[in-house]
Amino acid sequence: MIQFRNVSFAYTGVPVVDDLTFECADGGVVWLAGDNGTGKSTTVHLALRLLNPDRGQIEAPPVISAVFQEDRLCEHLTAVANIRLGLGHKATNREILAELERVGLAEIEARRPVGQLSGGQRRRVALVRALLRPAGLTCLDEPYTGIDEASLDQVIAYTQERITGRSVILVCHDTDIAERFNPYVVRI
Amino acid sequence: MKVKDKKRPGVAPTLVSVVVVLVIWQIAALIVGQDIILVAPVQVVTTLIALIPQASFWATVGASLQRIVVGFLLAFFLGSFAAWLASVNRWLGAFMSTTMRLIRSIPVVSFIILLLIWANSTYLSLWVSFLMVVPVVFSNAEEGFANRDIKLVQMSQVFGFSAGQRWWAITVPTLMPYLIAATRVGFGLAWKAGISAEVIGMPRGSIGERLYQAKIYLSTADLFAWTAVIVALSYLCEKLALWGLRGVQTGLGRYAS
Numbered sequence: 001m002i003q004f005r006n007v008s009f010a011y012t013g014v015p016v017v018d019d020l021t022f023e024c025a026d027g028g029v030v031w032l033a034g035d036n037g038t039g040k041s042t043t044v045h046l047a048l049r050l051l052n053p054d055r056g057q058i059e060a061p062p063v064i065s066a067v068f069q070e071d072r073l074c075e076h077l078t079a080v081a082n083i084r085l086g087l088g089h090k091a092t093n094r095e096i097l098a099e100l101e102r103v104g105l106a107e108i109e110a111r112r113p114v115g116q117l118s119g120g121q122r123r124r125v126a127l128v129r130a131l132l133r134p135a136g137l138t139c140l141d142e143p144y145t146g147i148d149e150a151s152l153d154q155v156i157a158y159t160q161e162r163i164t165g166r167s168v169i170l171v172c173h174d175t176d177i178a179e180r181f182n183p184y185v186v187r188i
Numbered sequence: 189m190k191v192k193d194k195k196r197p198g199v200a201p202t203l204v205s206v207v208v209v210l211v212i213w214q215i216a217a218l219i220v221g222q223d224i225i226l227v228a229p230v231q232v233v234t235t236l237i238a239l240i241p242q243a244s245f246w247a248t249v250g251a252s253l254q255r256i257v258v259g260f261l262l263a264f265f266l267g268s269f270a271a272w273l274a275s276v277n278r279w280l281g282a283f284m285s286t287t288m289r290l291i292r293s294i295p296v297v298s299f300i301i302l303l304l305i306w307a308n309s310t311y312l313s314l315w316v317s318f319l320m321v322v323p324v325v326f327s328n329a330e331e332g333f334a335n336r337d338i339k340l341v342q343m344s345q346v347f348g349f350s351a352g353q354r355w356w357a358i359t360v361p362t363l364m365p366y367l368i369a370a371t372r373v374g375f376g377l378a379w380k381a382g383i384s385a386e387v388i389g390m391p392r393g394s395i396g397e398r399l400y401q402a403k404i405y406l407s408t409a410d411l412f413a414w415t416a417v418i419v420a421l422s423y424l425c426e427k428l429a430l431w432g433l434r435g436v437q438t439g440l441g442r443y444a445s
Contacts, residue, residue, distance in 0.1 A: 048346050064346055072343040074357045076437075085357055086347040133347065 001025050002047055002137050002167045007056035009039075009046060016042045019056070022186045024167040026136070031170045031183035038188050040171045041069055044139045047169055061136025061167070063088065067143040069171075071126045075115035079105065079125040082114055086129040099128050103158050104151045119146035124155065131162035138163060141171045156180060227408040235413040244393075252313065252395040253421060256382040259317030260375060260425070266318075267325030268367065274326075275333035284326065292323040300385050309389030313382035313396070320381040321374040325367070332366030333359070364437050371429045379422040 003023040009016055016039040024030040032040045045051045046058060048066055065086065073082045080096050100110045103124040114122055123146045130138055140159070147155055156177065172178040210229050217228035239245045270288075274281035299319050303312055336359060344354045386396020395414055402410035 050342050050345065063348070066343075066346050068339070068343065070339060072339050074340065074361070076361050077357065085349060085353055088348055129347070 001059070001061070002030075002169065003057075003059040004043075004047075005057045005059075007046060007053045007058055009042060009051060009053050011042075017046065017053075017188070020186075020188060021056075022184070024169065024184065026167055027165050029163070029168040029170055029181040029183040031172065031178045031181070031185050032188055033178070033185055034188045040188060041141055043188065044141050044169060044171060047137065047139055063133070063135045064137045064139070065130040065133040065135035066139040067123075067126050067130045067141060069141045071114075071122045073114045073122060073125060073129075076113050078112060079110040079114055079117070079121075079128075082125055083129045083132060086133055088133055091132070096128075096132070099132055100124070103128055103155050120148055123147055127155065127159065131159060135166060137167045137169070139169045139171075142173065143170075144172070144174070144177060152177075224406050224408055227412055231409050232412040232416060235409040236416060239413060239417075248393055248395055248398055249417065249421065251391075251393050252382070252386060253425075255311060255314040255394075256317045256378050257425060259314040259382060260321055260378040260429075262314075263318045263321035263374065263378070264325050264367075264371070267322045267370075268329045268363075270322075271326050271329030271333055274330055281330075285330075288323040288326045291319055296320060296381050296384060297388070300388050303385075304389055309386075309391045312389040312391060313385045313394070316385035317378035317382040320377045321370075324374050324377065325370045328366040328370035329363060332363040335366075336362050361437070364433065368430060368433050371433060372426060375426040375429060376422055379418055379425070383418055 001023065004020050007020045008018050020043065022030060032043055034040055042051065044066070046053055047060055048064055049058075049060065074085070077085070079100060080093055083096050083100075084091065097107050097110055101107070105121055105124050105128075109117060109121055110125075114125055117125070123144070127140075127143055130140070130143075143159065144152060144155065160181065168181070170178060170181060170183060213226075213229050217226045220226045223231065270284045274284040296316060296319075299316055300312065303315050340358045341354070344358060349357065383396050383399070386394040387400050388396075390397045390400055395418060398414050399411060402408070402414065
């Protein structure tokens, strides 16, 4: 479970998150909705403990994972290696390759350094890395950016299956996609 | 489709350049007509061919090579370590930067004389090479540490990377281009400064001693032959070190996969 209680945060005196309160039970999805620059990504960073709130309290599970706004992959490593580093437990190449195949990434691509992959392929790697990690909280910041329309349904179905039992904070500008997760909406 | 690297001249243009330089040198030697002032390349090659089979040649090369390579390696590892220390603590960073700036601005000959006062000349070239290279490695590695991608570091915190995983997956790949640049500059410097130190300190059985003897006996052919040996050794050392570093870089690509 993730819980924000009266959380405020300011960058160099400029308030970005102001008195934010919400909670998300295990298995639930919170959709952070709002225009650009309203503090959605900052809220995600607070939930991931990358920032400390100026006021208020945040309770988050110890094991967390995320798809960031940017892919944040190690360019020189293969997709498999990137995922293995993020897992926190042992997994065979075969298991990781099977997961990547489920989001449409073939073995030949999965064994190349991610620096050589397209934007959409890299996004799939970032998504699988976040969803395979046995985390209590997963933050998904625009997780489907760059993924083509043809495979979007497949990737969303994979996400829905993998988030079972964990709390999810979703940032997504596409209302139709967000609503497919039946989320609790937090407008900020 | 293969894209040509425009920054690299390629083998053919390099070979043509070498031939042109040799031809100009040969013509100049013929015009001067005095071996003591300018020896012809053919004579240098003949001297080299005479030197190479001698056991003393290899012993001399081995002695100088050993000291200069050890000096470079010490500078490489200690310079990188100092840069890491500087990246984790700003007080240490200020101290290291000041020290390195000082070392960089002191003339090499001052170091040579000081080291000769403090100790004998046997390992002079080792310490002089070290002192010339360590600020170069430090400043490059310092820049590498400063340019670590903070977003990747944040990602590693979220995903709970161990210190070792963070080091090999994020820090070392960022650092590598800076260390390659330092090696390119550093090995040339190590050889130049190391041999200069040997010429002044004249440790027995060193290349510097042979250069000094060439001066005493006005043997320009020997001087050029030994200079060619130094250039070749410097080139080989640099290539070998770069090959090793690129091997590490490629190995990192396979890491954990």
